[in-house]
Amino acid sequence: VDDRGLHYGDGLFETFAVRDGAPMLWDHHLARLSAGCARLRLAPPAPRLLAEEAGRLCAGQERGVLKLLLTRGPQGRGYRIAREGHGPAGRGPTRVLTLFPADPYPADHYRDGVAVRVCATRLGLNPALAGLKHLNRLEQVLARDEWDDAGIAEGLMLDARGDVVEGTMSNLFAVGEGRLYTPPVAEAGVAGVMRRLVMERAAALGVPVAEERLSVDRLMGAQEVFLCNSLIGIWPVRRIEQAAFEAGPLTRRLMAQVAPYSLMP
Amino acid sequence: VDDRGLHYGDGLFETFAVRDGAPMLWDHHLARLSAGCARLRLAPPAPRLLAEEAGRLCAGQERGVLKLLLTRGPQGRGYRIAREGHGPAGRGPTRVLTLFPADPYPADHYRDGVAVRVCATRLGLNPALAGLKHLNRLEQVLARDEWDDAGIAEGLMLDARGDVVEGTMSNLFAVGEGRLYTPPVAEAGVAGVMRRLVMERAAALGVPVAEERLSVDRLMGAQEVFLCNSLIGIWPVRRIEQAAFEAGPLTRRLMAQVAPYSLMP
Numbered sequence: 001v002d003d004r005g006l007h008y009g010d011g012l013f014e015t016f017a018v019r020d021g022a023p024m025l026w027d028h029h030l031a032r033l034s035a036g037c038a039r040l041r042l043a044p045p046a047p048r049l050l051a052e053e054a055g056r057l058c059a060g061q062e063r064g065v066l067k068l069l070l071t072r073g074p075q076g077r078g079y080r081i082a083r084e085g086h087g088p089a090g091r092g093p094t095r096v097l098t099l100f101p102a103d104p105y106p107a108d109h110y111r112d113g114v115a116v117r118v119c120a121t122r123l124g125l126n127p128a129l130a131g132l133k134h135l136n137r138l139e140q141v142l143a144r145d146e147w148d149d150a151g152i153a154e155g156l157m158l159d160a161r162g163d164v165v166e167g168t169m170s171n172l173f174a175v176g177e178g179r180l181y182t183p184p185v186a187e188a189g190v191a192g193v194m195r196r197l198v199m200e201r202a203a204a205l206g207v208p209v210a211e212e213r214l215s216v217d218r219l220m221g222a223q224e225v226f227l228c229n230s231l232i233g234i235w236p237v238r239r240i241e242q243a244a245f246e247a248g249p250l251t252r253r254l255m256a257q258v259a260p261y262s263l264m265p
Numbered sequence: 266v267d268d269r270g271l272h273y274g275d276g277l278f279e280t281f282a283v284r285d286g287a288p289m290l291w292d293h294h295l296a297r298l299s300a301g302c303a304r305l306r307l308a309p310p311a312p313r314l315l316a317e318e319a320g321r322l323c324a325g326q327e328r329g330v331l332k333l334l335l336t337r338g339p340q341g342r343g344y345r346i347a348r349e350g351h352g353p354a355g356r357g358p359t360r361v362l363t364l365f366p367a368d369p370y371p372a373d374h375y376r377d378g379v380a381v382r383v384c385a386t387r388l389g390l391n392p393a394l395a396g397l398k399h400l401n402r403l404e405q406v407l408a409r410d411e412w413d414d415a416g417i418a419e420g421l422m423l424d425a426r427g428d429v430v431e432g433t434m435s436n437l438f439a440v441g442e443g444r445l446y447t448p449p450v451a452e453a454g455v456a457g458v459m460r461r462l463v464m465e466r467a468a469a470l471g472v473p474v475a476e477e478r479l480s481v482d483r484l485m486g487a488q489e490v491f492l493c494n495s496l497i498g499i500w501p502v503r504r505i506e507q508a509a510f511e512a513g514p515l516t517r518r519l520m521a522q523v524a525p526y527s528l529m530p
Contacts, residue, residue, distance in 0.1 A: 001361050007334065008402035009274035015342075040403070041410060067342065069272065077280075077332065077365050079402065079409040079433055096266050100342050124389025124453075125425050128407055136401035137273035137344065138305070142393055144344040145306060160390045160425070168344055188389075 003094055005071025008079065009135035011094075012036040014193075016054070017231050017263045018064035018102070023054050024261045025230060028193045033070065036132045041081070042072055043093055053097055063102035063263060065231060070095055071135070102263050105232055110255070110265060113238030113247045114153035114227070116167065118216065119143040123159045123166075123188040131191040144168045153235065154227055159188040164214045170229040171195035172214075174222035175250050179208035194228040194258065201257040207250065224248035233262030268359055270336025273344065274400035276359075277301040279458075281319070282496050282528045283329035283367070288319050289526045290495060293458045298335065301397045306346070307337055308358055318362055328367035328528060330496060335360055336400070367528050370497055375520070375530060378503030378512045379418035379492070381432065383481065384408040388424045388431075388453040396456040409433045418500065419492055424453040429479045435494040436460035437479075439487035440515050444473035459493040459523065466522040472515065489513035491520075498527030 004010035014033055016023035023029070030047055037044040050068070058066055071094045075082045121143035129136065143155050154167040165183050166172050171192040173182045180202050185191045202209045219225065225237040225245050234255045236247030255264070269275035279298055281288035288294070295312055302309040315333070323331055336359045340347050386408035394401065408420050419432040430448050431437050436457040438447045445467050450456045467474045484490065490502040490510050499520045501512030520529070 001334075001363070003271070004406075006268070006271045006336075007278070007400065008406050009400055010403060010406050013272070040407070065342065069266075071271075077330065079405045081406065081410050098266070121393050122391065124391035124394075126387065126389035126404065128386050129389075129403055134403055135272065135274055136403045138275060138394055138399055138401045139391065140344045141269075141273050141275050141346065142305070145346050 002074040002076075003071055004073060004075055005069065005094060005135055009137070010040070011042070011069065011071030011135045012040065012133055013070070013135060014068045014133060015230055016066040016068070017261065018058045018061050018066050018099070019263075021059050021061055023058055023066050025193050025197065026051070028196055029230075032133060032191060032193060033068075036134065037070075039132060040134070042070070045070065045093065045095055053095075057097055057099050061099065065100040065102055065263075067098045067100065068095070069098075069135070104265070105263065107265060109153060109232075109235050113236035113245065115151055115239040116154045116156055116227070116237055117147060117152050118241055119146050119155040119157050119168070121146060121157065123157050125160050125187045127187050130187050130189060131185045133190055140168045156240065158216070162216070164216055164219050165189040167227050170227040170232065170235075173198060173226050173228065174214065174219055175224035175248060176222040179210055180250065181210045181212045181214070183214045184211040192229055194230050194233065194262065197258055197261060198228055198234070198254055201254060205253065205257075224251045226251045226254070228258070231263050233258050233264035267339040267341075268336055269338065269340055270334065270359060270400055274402070275305070276307070276334065276336030276400045277305065277398055278332060278334045278400060279398060280495055281331040281333070282526065283323045283326050283331050283364070284525075284528075286324050286326055288323055288331050290458050290462060291316070293461055294495075297398060297456060297458060298333070301399065302335075304397060305399070307335070310335065310358065310360055318360075322362055322364045326364065330365040330367055330528075332363045332365065333360070334363075334400070369530070370528065372530060374418060374497075374500050378501035378510065380416055380504040381419045381421055381492070381502055382412060382417050383506055384411050384420040384422050384433065386411060386422065388422050390425050390452045392452050395452050395454060396450045398455055405433045421505065423481070427481070429481055429484050430454040432492050435492040435497065435500075438463060438491050438493065439479065439484055440489035440513060441487045444475060445515065446475045446477045446479070448479045449476040457494055459495050459498065459527065462523055462526060463493055463499070463519055466519060470518065470522075489516045491516045493523070496528050498523050498529035
């Protein structure tokens with residue numbers, strides 16, 4: 001109860017797809033965690049220790065979800081971070097690793113695509129926190145609480161300017177004008193691990209990829225739209241509010257590329 | 266470890282000054298907590314139960330600090346809030362009440378005023394969260410981590426537009442043009458309980474009070490500037506970066522008004 005993760009959301013997390021006893025995209029996740037630790041001036045855990053703990057937890061699991069939560073640990077009251085040489089330095093970072101069952105996603109999400117809505121809850125612009133998978137997630141909580149229709153798989157979030165950034169739990173890509181594009185995450189949003197893999201794979205396939213600000217109008221005019229995260233892999237989008245889309249050829253090619261690293265069927 | 270307070274900062278807190286065995290400004294704090302619960306669609310605790318728990322914890326304490334932390338409680342993975350009738354509803358909200366000792370603040374902070382700096386870390390604009398004393402506090406953590414000079418008592422935070430909003434742990438007031446003014450907290454910042462008391466007391470003294478956007482330039486031209494929160498009461502500001510201020514007559518009058526409700530000497 002005295003952990004700064006609870007009091008201030010002072011920490012980071014990673015969510016890994018587990019397949020055949022191993023967390024997927026380990027290096028991608030650890031690179032993001034390490035970058036996040038540097039930005040929050042938080043001591044990163046030893047990679048070898050993490051790998052050992054994660055391996056032990058995931059052993060024998062055919063499919064699962066591993067969540068790693070890292071906080072600045074327990075300290076006294078107040079925003080100030082206690083550091084060596086400046087009073088009581090606390091007991092160091094807290095690590096929580098939890099293994100969850102892999103609830104299978106509906107097959108039609110992959111076959112036909114998903115219907116999504118546009119959320120009213122906006123993402124604040126904040127370069128100091130943007131990109132990080134940090135523990136300050138009330139914007140996502142409030143956005144996800146806007147709908148209760150099982151037919152809507154995800155909600156898109158706009159930033160304070162009104163540009164599309166991402167889904168509540170996923171990143172967003174669009175195909176059009178001969179290339180793949182996705183909103184930048186320098187001022188709002190999460191630099192998703194699957195987002196990175198998609199960009200790498202697209203580039204390897206010779207598809208031009210760009211990070212570009214994306215208005216709702218421009219999104220509605222895209223040829224293909226898809227969502228991605230480490231667990232779902234890629235979901236084609238078949239509908240945004242009233243606008244219909246096709247799960248096009250580039251989306252299908254990328255789905256085949258990332259399937260082995262996610263919980264895709 | 267499965268509490269949504271830890272995973273998402275999905276909750277609220279209140280920090281009470283304790284004097285003579287009782288938490289101060291109880292009704293003000295509970296009103297803000299209740300408004301926050303409504304905004305986060307979180308079930309508020311029964312006021313009578315809270316009063317009983319707080320009273321028991323504070324009994325016999327001449328001076329202290331009571332922190333009440335309220336979260337949405339433990340639930341499964343994912344941003345979606347589990348509610349009655351939609352799968353497992355979780356175990357309900359978590360309440361944590363902690364009593365801390367009242368570390369006395371330096372006497373010169375009240376006598377001569379404090380020196381403050383302007384932080385580089387900005388507050389994102391987000392009407393959905395603004396005003397609330399929620400658990401997403403990484404902006405304050407990063408801002409407070411910008412300096413390590415014991416001579417600087419507080420850091421001012423600007424919003425994404427560049428307007429002054431508040432301190433990392435306090436609200437800000439300025440005196441000028443015949444009135445008292447403070448930045449609005451509709452898009453960023455915390456609706457402080459002491460901020461509310463100051464506004465009430467100023468109005469009762471016949472001093473015009475206004476919520477107005479405040480540029481750094483305008484702040485630097487103010488006749489008096491002070492900071493407030495539930496614990497410190499009021500600290501006059503004697504210096505912001507290189508600009509000097511006097512602890513003027515209105516600041517002194519308001520200090521006398523709020524002293525009994527805070528940890529002021």
